Amino acid sequence: MEGEPRAYPALPAIIQGGMGVGVSNWTLARAVASLGQLGVVSCTVVDTVFVRRLQDGDPGGHMRRAMAAFPIPGVAERVMQQFFRPEGRPPGTPYKQLPMYQHIVDKGREQLAILAAFVEVHLAKEGHDGPVGVNLLTKVQLPNLALLYGAMLAGVDFVLMGAGIPREIPKVLDAFAEQRMVAVRLEVEDRQADTPEMFSLDPRVHWEGTPPPLKRPKFLPIISSHSLATMLVRKADGRVDGFVVEGPTAGGHNAPPRGELKLNERGEPVYGERDEADFSKIAELGLPFWIAGGTGTPEGLAQARALGAQGIQVGTLFAYCDESGITSELKRSVLAAVVEGKADVKTDALASPTGFPFKVVQWADDPATKVNRKRVCDLGYLRVAYAMPNGRVGYRCPSEPEAEFVAKGGAIEETVGRKCLCNALLSTIGQPQERKDGPSEPPLVTSGDELVRLGRFLEGRSSYTAADALAWLLSPVATTPAS
Ligand SMILES: Cc1cc2nc3c(=O)[nH]c(=O)nc-3n(C[C@H](O)[C@H](O)[C@H](O)COP(=O)(O)O)c2cc1C
Numbered sequence: 001m002e003g004e005p006r007a008y009p010a011l012p013a014i015i016q017g018g019m020g021v022g023v024s025n026w027t028l029a030r031a032v033a034s035l036g037q038l039g040v041v042s043c044t045v046v047d048t049v050f051v052r053r054l055q056d057g058d059p060g061g062h063m064r065r066a067m068a069a070f071p072i073p074g075v076a077e078r079v080m081q082q083f084f085r086p087e088g089r090p091p092g093t094p095y096k097q098l099p100m101y102q103h104i105v106d107k108g109r110e111q112l113a114i115l116a117a118f119v120e121v122h123l124a125k126e127g128h129d130g131p132v133g134v135n136l137l138t139k140v141q142l143p144n145l146a147l148l149y150g151a152m153l154a155g156v157d158f159v160l161m162g163a164g165i166p167r168e169i170p171k172v173l174d175a176f177a178e179q180r181m182v183a184v185r186l187e188v189e190d191r192q193a194d195t196p197e198m199f200s201l202d203p204r205v206h207w208e209g210t211p212p213p214l215k216r217p218k219f220l221p222i223i224s225s226h227s228l229a230t231m232l233v234r235k236a237d238g239r240v241d242g243f244v245v246e247g248p249t250a251g252g253h254n255a256p257p258r259g260e261l262k263l264n265e266r267g268e269p270v271y272g273e274r275d276e277a278d279f280s281k282i283a284e285l286g287l288p289f290w291i292a293g294g295t296g297t298p299e300g301l302a303q304a305r306a307l308g309a310q311g312i313q314v315g316t317l318f319a320y321c322d323e324s325g326i327t328s329e330l331k332r333s334v335l336a337a338v339v340e341g342k343a344d345v346k347t348d349a350l351a352s353p354t355g356f357p358f359k360v361v362q363w364a365d366d367p368a369t370k371v372n373r374k375r376v377c378d379l380g381y382l383r384v385a386y387a388m389p390n391g392r393v394g395y396r397c398p399s400e401p402e403a404e405f406v407a408k409g410g411a412i413e414e415t416v417g418r419k420c421l422c423n424a425l426l427s428t429i430g431q432p433q434e435r436k437d438g439p440s441e442p443p444l445v446t447s448g449d450e451l452v453r454l455g456r457f458l459e460g461r462s463s464y465t466a467a468d469a470l471a472w473l474l475s476p477v478a479t480t481p482a483s
Contacts (some may be wrong), residue, residue, distance in 0.1 A: 011242075011288055011310050011311075012036065012037045012038040012131060012310075012311065013037065013301065013305075013310065013311035013312070013474070014032075014037040014038065014301070014311055014312060014313075014314060014470065014473055014474070015037070015038040015040060015133070015160075015244065015290050015292075015311065015312070015313040015314070016028065016029065016032040016037065016038065016039050016040055016313075016314060016315075016318045016466070017040060017135070017244075017250075017251075017292060017313045017314060017315035017318070018040040018041065018042040018044075018133070018134070018135020018136075018160055019042055019135075019251070019252065019315055019318070019319055019324070020042040020044030020045060020135070020137070020252070020425065021042065021044055021045040021046075021049065021421075021422070021425035021426055021428070021429060022042065022045070022046070022049045022325040022425075022426070022429040022431070023042065023319055023324050023325045023326055023428070023429065024039075024040055024041055024042045024135065024318065024324065024325070025041060025042075025049075025120070025323075025324070025325040025429075026041055026062075026119075026120050026121075026123035026124040027123075027323045027324075027325075028041075028318060028321070028323040028324050028325070028466055029041045029124035029132055029133075030123065030124045030125070030126065030127070030128070030132075031321075031323045031465070031466035031467065032130075032318070032466050032470065033124060033125070033128060033130030033131055033132045034127065034128035034130050035130065035466075035467060035470055036130050037130070037131075037470060038130075038131045038132075038133055038157075038158060039124055039130065039131070039132050039133070040132070040133040040134065040135050040158070040160060041120045041121060041124050041132070041133075041134055041135070042134075042135045042136075043116075043117045043120060043134050043135065043136050043147040043150075043151060044135070044136060044137050044140055044381070045140075045379070045381050045422060045425070045426065046116045046117055046120050046147065047098060047112055047113045047116040047117075047143065047147075048097075048098055048379060048422075048426065048431075049116070049426070049429070049431065050063065050115070050116035050119060050120070051079070051082075051083045051095075051096070051098060051112070051116075052095050052426070052431040053431075054079070054080070054083040054084045054085070055083055055084070055085050055088070055089055055095055055096060056085075056088045056089060056431075057085060057086060057087060057088035058084065062123055063119055064080075064084075065123075066118070066119040066122040066123050066126075067079070067080070067115065067119060069122055070115055070118055070119070070153075071153060071211075072111065072114070072115075072153075072206050072207065073208075075111045075112075075114075075115050076115065078108070079112055079115060082096075083096065092434055093434060094433055094434040094435070094436070095431070095433055095434070097378060097379070098112065100379070100380030100383070100395070101113070101142040101143045101380065101381070102142065102395070103142055103186050103197065103199040103385065103393060104199070105142070105146075107205065107206070110146045110201065110206075111146075111206060113143045113146035113147055113150065114146045114147075114149050114150035114153065114206070115150060116147070116150065117134065117146070117147040117148070117149075117150030117151045117154070118150040118151070118153050118154045119154075120134075120151075120154075121134060121150070121151045121154035121155070121156045122154040125154065125155060125156075131157040131158060132156060132157055132158070133156065133157060133158030133159065133160050133217075133220075134147070134148070134151040134156050134158070134159055134160070134217075135160045135161070136148070136159070136160075136161050137161070137162070137163040137164065137253070137354075138161050138162065138163050138164025138165065138166045138169075139163045139164045139354050139356075139382070140163075140381050140382065141184075141186060141187065141199075141385075142186075142199065143381070145172065145182070145184065145199070145200070145201040146201060148169075148172060148173065148176065149176050149201060149203060151217075152173070152176050152177070152214045152215070152217065153214065155214075155215055156217050157215075157217055157218065158217050158218050158219075158220060159173060159217045159218070159219050159220070160220045160221075160222055160244060161219075161221060161222060162221065162222025162223065162244070162246065162253075163222075163253050163354065163356060165228065165231075165232075166219075166221050166232075166236075167232065167235065167236045167237060168184045168185065168236075168237050169219060169221075169236075170219050170236050170237055170238025170239050170240060171237035171238045172184065173216050173217060173219055173238070174216060174238050174239075176203060176214060176216075177213060177214050177215065177216035178213055179203045179204065179207075179210070179211045179212075179213060179214065180203070181200060181201070181202035181203070181204070182200060182201060183198040183199065183200035184198065184199065184200070185197070185198060186198060186199050186385055186393070187384065187385065188385045188386060188387050188393060189384055189385065189386040189387070190386045190387045190409060191386075191387040192387070197385070197393060218241035218242065219238075219239065219240055219241050220240075220241060220242045220243060220244055220290075221236075221240060221243055221244070222243075222244040222246050222292070222313075223243055223244070223245060223246070223277075224245070224246055224247065224248070224254075224255035224275070224277060225255075225258075225275075225277050226277050226278045226279075226281035226282045229243050229245070229277075229281075229282050229285060229289075230281070230285065233285050233287070240287065241287065241288075242287045242288040242289055242290075242310070243282065243285075243287060243288075243289040243290070244289070244290045244291075244292050244313045245277050245279070245282060245289055245290070245291050245292065245309075246292040246293050246313070247275075247276070247277070247291075247292070247293030247294065248269075248271045248275060248293065248347070248357070249293045249294040249448055249449040249450065250292050250293035250294070250315060250359075250448045251315040251316050251319065251359050251446050251447045251448035251451075252315065252358070252359060252446050253352060253354065253356040253357070253358050253359075254269075254347065254356060254357045254358070254359065255275075255356070255357075256269060256355075256356060256357060257269050257270060257271045257272065257274075257275050258274045258275055259274065261349070263349060266346060267346075267348070267349060267350075268346060268347040268348075268349065268357075269347060269349050269357050279291070279307040279308060279309065280307075280308070282308075283307075283308035283309075288309075288310040289308075289309050289310060290304070290309055290310055290311050290312055290313045291304040291307065291309045291311075291312055291313070292312065292313035292314070292315070293448060294448060294449060294450045295312040295313075295314065296312065296314035296315070296316060296317040296448075296450055296473065297450075297456075297457075297473070298472065298473060298474070298475050298476070298477045299477050300312055301473055301474070301477075302477045312473075314469075314473065315447075315448055316447045316448040316450050316451050316454070317450075317454070317457065317469045317472075317473070318466060318469055319447060320334065320335055320454070320464075321463075321464055321465055321466045321468070321469050322463055322464065322465050322466075323465065323466050325429040325430075326428055326429060326445070327428070327429065327430045327443075330367075330428060330443060330445060331463070332462065332463070333363070333365045333366075334361055334363060334445060334447075334451075335454070335458065335462060335463075336365075336462070337363035337364065337365065338451060338452060338454050338455055338458075339455050339458065341452075341455075342363060342364060343361060343362070343363045343451060343452055344361070344362045344363065344452070345359055345360070345361055345362070345447055345448065345449050345451050345452065346359070346360050346362055347359055347360075348360045348417070349417075350416060350417030350418060351417060351418065351419045351421070351444075352382075352418070352419075352421055353382040353397050353398045353399045353418050353419075353420070353421065354382060355398075355414075358421070358446065359446045359447060359448060359449070360444060360445070360446060361445040361446065361447050361451065366445070367442055367443060368424075368442035368443055368444060370442075371439050371442040372438075373419060373420075373424070373442055374420075374435070374438065375399060375400060375401045375402070375415075375418075375420070376399070376400065376401075376420050376423060377397040377399055377400035377404075377420060377422075378423070378433075379420075379422035379423060379426075380395065380397065380422070381422050382397055382399070382421060382422060383395040383396060383397040384396065384397070386408065386409060386410075388408075388409075394408055396408040396409075396410050397420075398410065398414045398415050398418040399415075399418040399419055399420040399421070402415045419444065421444065423441045424441065424442065424443060424444035425443075425444060425446075426441070427440070427441040427442060427443040427444070428443040428444060428445055457469075457472055
């Protein structure tokens with residue numbers, strides 16, 4: 001039946017995509033969810049975003065309001081003492097950093113990550129009963145258990161994870177719903193031995209008595225191929241509830257092309273027919289799915305439904321609305337360039353330390369073009385674990401200074417063109433680290449290829465709300481799309 005969800009009427013037609021770092025924050029997700037569509041908070045790096053908000057004085061008191069609802073005793077008070085600055089930071093003062101997450105983590109650091117995810121989801125759910133989801137990158141392995149647990153403590157309805165194969169996540173959600181300990185495999189590079197390294201989270205160590213069971217959220221892996229969808233249905237450790245099928249035009253990280261990597265004259269990965277997901281095969285799996293990547297238009301929604309999808313996941317259109325975390329200056333500057341036809345989106349094969357292609361917006365007024373970006377790894381979310389010669393686990397990131405990366409056994413080729421996305425993306429949401437030896441960290445803006453066509457929706461406006469975006473996406477389509 002065209003124009004209507006086929007078999008899952010209770011599910012939303014539109015997912016506002018998770019956008020890290022802090023772009024899809026609680027304000028955006030709440031705006032979307034309160035209108036009945038799926039609002040998704042990004043919890044990638046959310047623990048650092050959270051302690052930086054506290055250090056900036058927590059304008060509006062939202063962090064403190066949500067912290068007061070956190071159910072594990074004593075944690076919020078300790079975090080307030082460590083990070084809250086009622087007057088904010090004096091100009092030029094660097095943010096106090098969190099210790100980098102490790103696979104063996106102390107209780108306090110784990111609790112801080114649980115609290116940060118709780119706060120973000122709690123606020124996104126405040127004042128309405130629409131659905132709220134959480135987005136995490138599978139590759140950022142270490143804090144994910146704590147973040148999932150915190151999101152579940154706040155009653156999150158959906159978990160969406162891409163950038164890797166989230167095969168073990170269903171069992172994590174099942175375990176946390178019963179307040180059970182869960183252990184997952186840690187990917188360790190250069191490891192010779194067969195025994196896998198594991199890391200774990202045990203909810204019971206954080207409570208005195210027996211904590212009450214939690215709701216098990218629906219799990220939607222973000223995938224780019226039907227073969228991965230089939231594999232996850234058959235081989236994931238537990239139940240998968242549907243899929244987001246994301247193509248290579250989407251904002252943020254993209255799945256690399258299949259086969260040998262070929263670059264075009266702009267240095268972008270070349271995608272071909274083999275990279276196109278077969279939606280009929282995905283529909284045959286009998287689970288709801290949403291199509292992402294260039295689908296954020298009324299026609300995109302109609303076409304997705306004609307292909308058997310429940311709806312669409314949209315990023316770029318929401319990234320520039322008033323509620324998103326990108327600073328107003330950057331939003332204004334990029335949208336002005338879009339209207340003038342002077343914004344460009346490049347699929348950068350090198351920028352991300354993950355090695356996945358990453359979309360980068362290029363425009364004349366990009367403040368980052370005026371500053372030299374330094375090689376650094378002081379936040380550590382994109383580090384990978386590797387086996388040190390003594391057999392212990394160490395961590396390295398291809399965006400750290402070359403000599404340090406190579407001293408840890410990393411290959412020099414891997415460092416070429418890499419940027420510290422952790423720091424750059426925090427700057428994009430107005431939380432740049434101050435550097436004693438130079439200017440503060442420059443921003444980096446990511447968007448999907450559709451950005452350059454946003455003028456059609458803007459119709460002369462220089463700003464808009466999430467509600468404007470939703471009303472447009474749900475508006476009638478003039479002609480019936482071909483299926
Ligand atoms: C600013 C921005 C940041 C993004 N960050 C993430 C992310 O952290 N995790 C993720 O799974 N997808 C991320 N995405 C992808 C979106 O969730 C969504 O799937 C995608 O943007 C859809 O394509 P569209 O941009 O053409 O609408 C991001 C997209 C944008 C625009």
